[in-house]
Amino acid sequence: MLHSVCLASPLHSPKLKASINGTSEVPNTTLLHHFTSPYELKQAVAFLIKTNKPLSLLPLSRVASICALTPDFPFAQQIFSSVDQQEVSIWNSCLRNLAEGSSLIDAIFLFHQMRSYNVSLDCFTCSFVLKACVGLRDLLRGRIVHGYVEKLGFPSNLVLLNALLHLYATCGAMADANLLFDKMPQRDVVSWNIMITQLAKKGDVGGAFDLFEKMPERNLRSWTAMITGFVHCGKAKEAIRLFVEMEETGLRANEVTVVAVLAACADLGALDLGRRIHEYSNKSGFRRNVHICNTLIDMYIKCGWLEAAKAVFNEMKERTIVSWSAMIQGLAIHGHGDEALELFNEMIKMGMKPNEVTFLGILHACSHMGLINKGREFFTSMSRDYNISPQIEHYGCMVDLLSRAGLLQDAYELITSMPIKPNAVVWGSFLGGCRIQKDVKMAEEAIRQLGVLDPLNDGYYIIMSNIYAEAKRWDNAARVRKLMKDRGVKKTPGWSSITIAGTTHEFVAGDDNRPQAEQIFKRWDELLEQMKSKGYVPNTSVVLLDIEENEKEKYVYRHSEKLALVFGLMNIKPGETIRIMKNLRVCEDCHAAFKVISEIVKREIVVRDRNRFHCFKDGFCSCKDYW
DNA sequence: CTAGGGTTAG
Structure with missing residues (x-):
């Protein structure tokens, strides 16, 4: 009885036997589970046939992954035809692995193998291959898959339509995306989120926000996508506003939201909010999230608190090239080029491979310290030793x-x-x-x-x-x-800002139309006396107008960063660091003045200008006057 | 538990 069953099973199909002809060795049973090539697979199959065991003893997903990209595809098909599982599902999981890994091209190839060997495709097949198309930004191939989706008869499967929407929007075919979005028989929150994300990525943050307001229901991802979109388009204030609104609806930020909000804080130099989010992140158990740590480093650096950035960096258990590059760049723009170079060496010692961004930070460090030869060396080394072309x-x-x-x-x-x-x-x-x-x-x-x-x-x-x-x-x-x-x-117009107790105060040059303006000017005059006695001489060469010298002095005394500083001295308690942001580069006269003032008032003054940081302390600046 | 959407350094 047993014998006849065996005879009837495809195990003994002549084709299969023929295709394993030539495998003379009798395989070890471990080969049943550890074959790594179609050749070894055939030995395993031969062994099973000879010992009258069922082919279902073979690990099928292994069979699939080994034959998927080879001419032995039909050999695997014959094995699958003898087991109690749908052929397509075995190939699908293989396809999925490829599409989610780094072999996107192989995923496409497997899809075509499946087509040409007449595997009957299902929605999952299409879904996985679409993922590969999106990853490859392969719009043409995606359109072909779209054709199959229609032909195979699941044109109204919402998940597939969303995958197609994602494909078109990601590949820049916004016209197709819009058309599809408009004519979809139904949409869910995913459809809206895709459109919002991609519109914002293309810079159309207004269009994205329109959709955000119009959508019937929003989830956390919708809010996160919109917040990220604002940050991406340089609208950090709007991002923060939206985040606050999101909190009011009772939604709790997850890791991705935290990254987005931290990036907004970095842009704005919003240290207070950044610290609050950092605390929230720790409390929520996100401490080990590398994305978050990297963004925290960047946030603290851009808010002028280098020590906090270092602390985050040092506490990280695992670092990526982004962590190193952010820290190196941060040290460079804070005027600690030597430390930046040391960190680079440490990184190399640990076997981390620098990328183009890392070298940008390194060159920055050299540039800010005037290390000409070192800079030249690194510039040569990056292509020679690391194969990174400038x-x-x-x-x-x-x-x-x-x-x-x-x-x-x-x-x-x-x-x-x-x-x-x-x-x-x-x-x-x-x-x-x-x-x-x-x-x-x-x-x-x-x-x-x-x-x-x-x-x-x-x-x-x-x-x-x-x-x-x-x-x-x-x-x-x-x-x-x-x-x-x-x-x-x-x-x-140049402006400087300073944040006190959560409120940001913006100053423009000559600002005499604000509360406390008189007191600011009065305090400045007092300071000026002390400054002059310490040798400060106004540098009026920064004034472009051809006017009298004493007129020029009046201009420089009312520069926005000076007003912000005096305001800070009046309103921030002694001993605390004063942090000022400026949208343009700090002027030379202000730079000289701040050095003297830092000595007089015995406080640290950190200025973020559009290029870098200046940390004034005891009469010196961290940039060593080279900026 | 076979599928789709949001994340970091320049």
Whole structure:
């Protein structure tokens, strides 16, 4: 009886026997579970046939994964036909592994194998292969799968439609995405979330918010997507506002929400909220989440609290390249380039492989310390030793490094010989160097290029006119300002802000129209006396107007960062660090003044400008006056 | 427990 069953089973199908012909060795039974190639699989099958055992003893998912991408696909099919499980589901789980791993191309290939060997596909097959298409941004292949979805008869499966929506939106085919979204027979919260995320990613945060307001129901992911969207589009304040609103609805932030809100805090320099979120995160058990830790590092760095960033970094059990790069970059912009380089060495020792961002931080560190040769070495080393070819940003850093250090000729040669077309940032760095070196001729070359590359950016005109003014070439300075006016370029108003007890106070230059304005001016006058006795002399060269010297002094005394500082001295209790943010670069006179003031008032003053941090303490600045 | 959406450093 047993014998006849065996005869009837596909075990003894002639085809299968034929296909394992040539395997003469009798395999070890361990091969039944540990075969790693179709060849070994065939030995295992031969063994089973010879010993009259069922093929179902084979681990089927292993059979599938070994044959999936080979010409032995039909061999696996024959095995599956003898077992009590749907063939398609075995291939599907294999497909899923590929699509969720790093072999997306293989997932696509397996899909085509399944097609050509007539496996009857189901929704899951389509779903998994769509995931691979999205990961590969392979819109064309995705459209083909879309065709199958229609043809196979599940065109109204909501999960699949959402996967297709995701595909179109992610691959930039917003027209298709919109069309699909509009004609979907029904939508759920996932459909809306996909649209919101992708619109915001494309910069259409207004469109995203429209949908967010319109959607019938929102879940935590909807809020998170919208908060992330605002942050991504540079609207950190809106992100925070939305987060507060979300909390009011009673929803609790998860890890991803926390990352989004921390990123908003980093942008705004909102240390108080950042600390609150940090506490919340710890209380919620997110302490070990690497994304969160990395974002915390960035947040503390951008809020000017380097020590807190270090503490988070040091406590991390596992670090990724992002953790290291964020910390290195943070040390660099805080003026601790030496520590940044040490950290880089430590990282290399630990076997961590640097990437292009890591080198950006390193070059930054060298640039801010004037380490020309070290910078050059790293620049060479990155492609030679780490196989990372420099991007435009790295060239920008090098041009900054060289020109800032006075090597304008070298910088110019680098610009004209670089294999990528120099952009405005590169020429802008060069122009900045020209200003430090007071090289009018080179600056004129830079501004010529910038007039084409980025004619509406006010910063470059200001620097140029500054260079002329410092050379006392008032006519030329005026000409640049007129050029600006003719081209309709508006000067970005400078502002400084300081946060006291959760309220942010913004100052613009000459601000006399606010409460406490009189007291601020009075306190400034007192300070000025002390400053002068310590040798402070106003540096009026930063004033671009051709006016009387004492008029110029009045201008510099009312710079926004000075007003913010005095306001802070009056309202923040003694001993506490004063943190100021500025949207432009800190001016030279303010820089000199802050050094003296830090000594007089015996407090630490941290200023975040648009490029870096200045930490003033005991009469010195962490940038060592090289910025 | 075979499927779809939100995350970090420049």
